[in-house]
Amino acid sequence: MLLEAGPADINPWIHVPLGFSRTYFNSRINWKYDSQPHPQLQGRQLYLPRGKTLGGTSAINGMLYIRGHHSDYDDWHRQGCVGWDWQSVLPYFRKSEDQARGEDDFHGVEGPLKVSDQPYRSVLSEAFVAASEQAGIAPNPDFNGAEQAGTGYYQITARDGRRCSSATAYLKPARNRRNLVVKTGAQATGLVMDGRRAAGVRYRTSAGDGVASARREVIVSAGTLASPQLLMLSGIGPADHLRQFGIPVVHDLVGVGSNLHDHFNVYTSFRCAQPVSLNEVNNSPLRQLWAGMQYVVARKGPLAANGMLAGAFTTSDPSLDRPDLQIVFLDYSMAERTKTAVKSHPFPAFSLMPVHLRPDGRGTVRLQSANPLAQPAVQFGFLQTEYDVQALLAGIQICRKIARQPGLKDFTLDEISPGSEYGDRAGLEAFVRKTGISNSHATSTCAMGVGPQSVVDPRLKVHGIAGLRVADASIMPSVVAGNTNAPAIMIGEKAAAMILEDADRHAF
Numbered sequence: 081m082l083l084e085a086g087p088a089d090i091n092p093w094i095h096v097p098l099g100f101s102r103t104y105f106n107s108r109i110n111w112k113y114d115s116q117p118h119p120q121l122q123g124r125q126l127y128l129p130r131g132k133t134l135g136g137t138s139a140i141n142g143m144l145y146i147r148g149h150h151s152d153y154d155d156w157h158r159q160g161c162v163g164w165d166w167q168s169v170l171p172y173f174r175k176s177e178d179q180a181r182g183e184d185d186f187h188g189v190e191g192p193l194k195v196s197d198q199p200y201r202s203v204l205s206e207a208f209v210a211a212s213e214q215a216g217i218a219p220n221p222d223f224n225g226a227e228q229a230g231t232g233y234y235q236i237t238a239r240d241g242r243r244c245s246s247a248t249a250y251l252k253p254a255r256n257r258r259n260l261v262v263k264t265g266a267q268a269t270g271l272v273m274d275g276r277r278a279a280g281v282r283y284r285t286s287a288g289d290g291v292a293s294a295r296r297e298v299i300v301s302a303g304t305l306a307s308p309q310l311l312m313l314s315g316i317g318p319a320d321h322l323r324q325f326g327i328p329v330v331h332d333l334v335g336v337g338s339n340l341h342d343h344f345n346v347y348t349s350f351r352c353a354q355p356v357s358l359n360e361v362n363n364s365p366l367r368q369l370w371a372g373m374q375y376v377v378a379r380k381g382p383l384a385a386n387g388m389l390a391g392a393f394t395t396s397d398p399s400l401d402r403p404d405l406q407i408v409f410l411d412y413s414m415a416e417r418t419k420t421a422v423k424s425h426p427f428p429a430f431s432l433m434p435v436h437l438r439p440d441g442r443g444t445v446r447l448q449s450a451n452p453l454a455q456p457a458v459q460f461g462f463l464q465t466e467y468d469v470q471a472l473l474a475g476i477q478i479c480r481k482i483a484r485q486p487g488l489k490d491f492t493l494d495e496i497s498p499g500s501e502y503g504d505r506a507g508l509e510a511f512v513r514k515t516g517i518s519n520s521h522a523t524s525t526c527a528m529g530v531g532p533q534s535v536v537d538p539r540l541k542v543h544g545i546a547g548l549r550v551a552d553a554s555i556m557p558s559v560v561a562g563n564t565n566a567p568a569i570m571i572g573e574k575a576a577a578m579i580l581e582d583a584d585r586h587a588f
């Protein structure tokens with residue numbers, strides 16, 4: 081049985097690649113969390129969209145297909161996550177994948193997750209790639225191949241102009257199986273505990289409360305923000321914290337909700353000398369109509385791509401031996417981005433988004449209430465160390481350098497953001513603290529490992545509890561240096577394999 085709090089994935093914008101600009105605000109299919117105020121971000125609360133539908137966040141994300149750096153997984157292995165080194169996880173990435181470019185040592189073609197090149201390359205994205213090469217970043221035709229560093233074009237989890245979410249890839253083909261029950265609109269409110277064994281799940285629907293009993297085991301896959309919340313509501317977590325809310329402690333596990341890790345980014349934006357950006361489409365009903373017609377008739381045009389066609393992986397300091405910065409090139413720019421709307425600048429412009437991929441800072445997910453329907457309290461650890469600030473400042477300078485190269489010369493007019501307002505180093509740090517946001521890649525709140533801060537073991541079983549696993553982005557010991565959807569799906573594949581192995585071994 082699969083319990084999903086949100087509805088089925090019938091909203092048409094889910095399946096249109098550029099539709100994520102719509103689902104970003106839709107509270108029917110998006111949890112729309114708010115973080116706690118962050119002292120290190122001038123007291124700001126961050127808006128945290130998360131998918132609330134079949135497919136979860138893979139149904140509303142930006143679809144960039146990136147696995148992270150090979151050494152990220154080797155680091156996990158060195159920390160005690162045996163079986164999670166790069167050579168061990170690569171077969172699960174390949175197994176999940178249906179790569180449009182064909183099969184090779186790194187890519188598979190028989191999996192359900194459709195990975196494709198974007199349907200077109202814009203003049204701006206081509207100019208960006210040329211300019212980043214001129215700025216000293218080597219070309220890279222495949223960020224998920226032998227080498228991550230370099231500049232090039234992103235692949236996305238889509239095919240023929242349709243998003244491929246984890247529900248499209250995995251659930252849809254299995255829906256008619258007689259041994260699968262999918263309940264949508266069913267929010268898990270707690271685990272049924274039989275001593276230190278998970279015996280089932282309590283859930284709430286609009287028709288009332290229900291209980292699902294587990295003959296074998298319960299697998300929690302509610303995501304980095306909700307999985308630790310569900311464990312804590314069920315008495316598994318830091319004992320002192322649970323007692324504050326009157327929750328009987330089943331197992332004092334300090335790592336639950338600790339170690340929240342995420343990428344952090346800002347935007348640099350430049351006014352564009354030619355009307356070739358997506359701002360013109362966003363600002364013109366006529367052009368939107370044209371884009372809609374192109375999509376409906378041929379699954380082509382801007383709606384069939386994600387507006388982030390190209391990018392780069394590089395280092396904030398030449399002494400580093402692996403990328404700690406991702407530069408995402410956007411064919412548009414944002415004048416305003418809030419919880420309810422994104423507004424483009426009313427003129428042609430583009431953005432380069434530096435993302436810090438290896439922050440030191442860790443945060444927490446805690447309860448705000450024992451009410452399972454309340455949001456958890458999310459506190460990030462952004463910008464707490466000198467390195468975390470410095471890396472992003474270096475990222476801004478790299479974006480500026482790229483924008484000044486001959487490749488972008490015909491397009492770059494003045495810098496809109498940060499702009500001259502934030503001149504010196506102190507000014508730029510203020511800009512980062514004032515405008516920086518979560519890159520929506522939160523992980524590690526149910527971290528896998530063997531130490532006292534870990535929550536699950538390398539077979540994803542919750543320490544000290546029988547019949548309970550966690551399988552989602554929350555189990556990453558540290559966030560990988562890249563977008564997190566492909567790794568989350570790899571985790572699902574590996575979890576499935578381990579569940580089957582254990583079932584065979586114990587002959588349930």
Ligand SMILES: Cc1cc2nc3c(=O)[nH]c(=O)nc-3n(C[C@H](O)[C@H](O)[C@H](O)COP(=O)(O)OP(=O)(O)OC[C@H]3O[C@@H](n4cnc5c(N)ncnc54)[C@H](O)[C@@H]3O)c2cc1C
Binds near residue numbers: 564
């Ligand atoms: C706006 C945005 C853009 C992104 N862009 C990219 C990108 O371009 N590329 C990339 O690789 N990654 C991207 N990501 C990140 C990536 O999508 C996520 O890291 C990944 O999908 C996380 O998967 P998950 O399985 O851990 O959790 P989720 O996909 O969030 O799944 C959790 C599921 O559990 C359900 N759930 C939660 N609580 C309960 C409950 N109590 N009861 C029942 N169901 C519950 C949720 O509704 C959801 O369906 C983006 C994220 C966001 C928010």
